[in-house]
Amino acid sequence: MKIRFKSPSGGGTLELDDASTVDQLLESIRSSTGFADVTVKYGWPPKALTADQAQLSAQSLGLHRENLTVVLKEDASAAVAHNTPPVPEPAATTTPPAAALSGLPSSLRGREKSKGQGIKDQNISVAMPEASSTLVLRVMPDDNSCLFTAVGGALRGLRSGPDESFTADSLRRLVVEHIRANPEKYSAVILGKQPESYCANMLRPDTWGGEIELAIISEVFQLEICVIDVKTGTVYRVGDGNGYPLRCVLVYSNVHYDRVAEIFVDGQEIMEFDVTRWAADESSEYIIARAQEMCRKLKEEHHYYTDTSDFVIMCNECGWIGQGQKALAKHSLTTGHSDISEIKDTGA
Known part of the structure; x- marks a missing residue:
C-alpha cells in the first residue's frame, strides 16, 4: 500500500506491505524524514497516533487512505502543555501537503x-x-x-x-x-x-x-x-x-x-x-x-511552481544561514525566531 505524508521537510510517499503495523509505519516515516522524534497525525481534525496503537495494522485505522501530517516532537509537546480537550472524531478529508507553508515568512x-x-x-x-x-x-x-x-x-x-x-x-x-x-x-x-x-x-x-x-x-x-x-x-x-x-x-x-x-x-x-x-x-x-x-x-x-527545498535563508535575529524549508522549520522550532529573509542569487 502507498501512504502519503507531509512533514517540515516536505511531502512524500511510503511503499509499505499491506500488513504493516502502525509501529512499522512510524519507523518508515522517521527514516524517510530524517527526524527521530515526531508525532504523526491523521484525519480531520488531525489526531495523533498513540503508543497503544503501535501493533494495530495501518489499514485497520484507514491510514492508507490518509495524508498524514508529521510534526516534530517539540511542537507536539508544546501543544499538550495547553491542556486542551481531546480532539473529536474526524471527518474524512485530505489536504494539500504544502498548505502548512502558511507560516512561511x-x-x-x-x-x-x-x-x-x-x-x-x-x-x-x-x-x-x-x-x-x-x-x-x-x-x-x-x-x-x-x-x-x-x-x-x-x-x-x-x-x-x-x-x-x-x-x-x-x-x-x-x-x-x-x-x-x-x-x-x-x-x-x-x-x-x-x-x-x-x-x-x-x-x-x-x-x-x-x-x-x-x-x-x-x-x-x-x-x-x-x-x-x-x-x-x-x-x-x-x-x-x-x-x-x-x-x-x-x-x-x-x-x-x-x-x-x-x-x-x-x-x-x-x-x-x-x-x-x-x-x-x-x-x-x-x-x-x-x-x-x-x-x-x-x-x-x-516552470510554474516554487521549490521550497532550494532557497537560501538568513535569520535576521541571530545571523543563522540555512537552505530549504526543512532547515527553516528546524531553526524556527529550536529558537522561536521568525524574522527570516531570503538570500537572493545575484549571479548572472
Whole structure:
C-alpha cells in the first residue's frame, strides 16, 4: 500500500506491505524524514497516533487512505502543555501537503509573483472535446489572499444573498466565525496556537490561508474542493467522501492558489460567465484529468511552481544561514525566531 505524508521537510510517499503495523509505519516515516522524534497525525481534525496503537495494522485505522501530517516532537509537546480537550472524531478529508507553508515568512512569499502575471498573459488553457469547451487557468492576485479569492470565485452564485461575490475578507470572517462557534473542534492543538490568536491573525489581509481554511469552507458550503499540485500532479480532494453534490478545482504551485474554470467561447475574459463548479461524481472526472494536463503544461513549459527545498535563508535575529524549508522549520522550532529573509542569487 502507498501512504502519503507531509512533514517540515516536505511531502512524500511510503511503499509499505499491506500488513504493516502502525509501529512499522512510524519507523518508515522517521527514516524517510530524517527526524527521530515526531508525532504523526491523521484525519480531520488531525489526531495523533498513540503508543497503544503501535501493533494495530495501518489499514485497520484507514491510514492508507490518509495524508498524514508529521510534526516534530517539540511542537507536539508544546501543544499538550495547553491542556486542551481531546480532539473529536474526524471527518474524512485530505489536504494539500504544502498548505502548512502558511507560516512561511513574508519575505519569502514573493518568489512566484513575477510568474503569476506572465502566466496570465499567456492564457494557459486545455481543450476539452468531451464538452466542446476549454479549461482555463484564472490566475489570482499575489496579495496573500489567493486561496480565498480562488475559492470565492468558485462560490459565485452558489447562494443567494447580499454577498454573492464571496470576497477574501468575507471568507476570512466566515472562517473565524466557524472556529469560534466550534471551540471543541478547533482547539489549540489543531490550530497550532490559541484559538483567539489564530482568529485575530486570520483576519489580517497579509495572512495566508491553508488546510484548515479549505476544510472549513468545504464544510460550510458543502462543496468538495479539489486541489492539484503543479509539481507532482497529485489531486487532493478536500471534503471527499462527505457526499457533497458539487466540486470546484484549484491549482496549487506550492506558494500560490489559482482557480480552474470552463469556458465555451474562445478567449472569454469575463469571469462572470465561467463555469467553476461541477457535479462531484464520475461525470466530471474528465475535468480533473484535463486540469492535471494543464498542470503538466504549467510545470514542463512554464516552470510554474516554487521549490521550497532550494532557497537560501538568513535569520535576521541571530545571523543563522540555512537552505530549504526543512532547515527553516528546524531553526524556527529550536529558537522561536521568525524574522527570516531570503538570500537572493545575484549571479548572472
